[in-house]
Amino acid sequence: MQIGELARSTATKVETIRFYEKIGLLPAPARTEGNYRDYGHAHLARLSFVRRARDLGFTLDQVRALLALSDERDGSCGAVDAVARMHLAEIDRKIADLRALRRELDDLIGQCSQGSISTCRIIEALGPAEAA
Amino acid sequence: MQIGELARSTATKVETIRFYEKIGLLPAPARTEGNYRDYGHAHLARLSFVRRARDLGFTLDQVRALLALSDERDGSCGAVDAVARMHLAEIDRKIADLRALRRELDDLIGQCSQGSISTCRIIEALGPAEAA
DNA sequence: ATGCACCCTGTAGCAACTCTAGGGTCAAGG
């Protein structure tokens, strides 16, 4: 399988695959006569794993850790669980942050009476805190 | 006021202020004899504006737009409102995305029975979709 | 005069790709 096909079947850009190879996330595949990368099942499996983990928001470092763990077929699942839980906690933090932000921004927008800039509450709210 | 004081009074790093100047977000201030940057009220006001907008999650490009708008003191507030609403919509999208993700990840974690890697549902779920 | 806190410039690094330039390979069609 050449890189384009692998890219299509994992919804990944060709450049991204080469990038993953360069940073050591994917093993370098064999090459054809014409120096084309030649992928097999194992590569497809590994790249699928990486993409799914990325889609779930894991960082590349976390993906690297998960890959290493998944390679030790008889190690304990606990470490995997820990990585996932850590990530879940992070997501919860981000959601909370965004919600707080959303509320603030919504308040600001609610105050805009569509007048001129000089009386705009949004611009005003962004200005310095009275002191300056 | 020198850069350190400006940094302290806006909770910004010195390097960040210089960076904002370099990308044209802040006007270059006057210099002292010894070539130190010398800031006044206007700079403080502008940097405060930038920091607040950034805290609200606006991108630097959006901040640039808001600054330009706020400089036209008698333009209409409509454009400002539009930028803010656009940003709000984006935040809503992000929150929704994160929530979907959270659910998926939570399901995955729920299936982990703390056994060995070879039977780990998390690792399994990340693998390829049966095909490979 | 010497130490220290502060300032200066310029450059490189972070995540995680994405894109471009400038080429090579391979199969099909005229």
Add this chain to the structure above:
DNA sequence: CCTTGACCCTAGAGTTGCTACAGGGTGCAT
């Protein structure tokens, strides 16, 4: 036989928003 077009290759720069050096200069107190 030769060209066209789709694909592949490498190396390097660009993206966003900073942050962190390295290697120096300034200003004030002791």
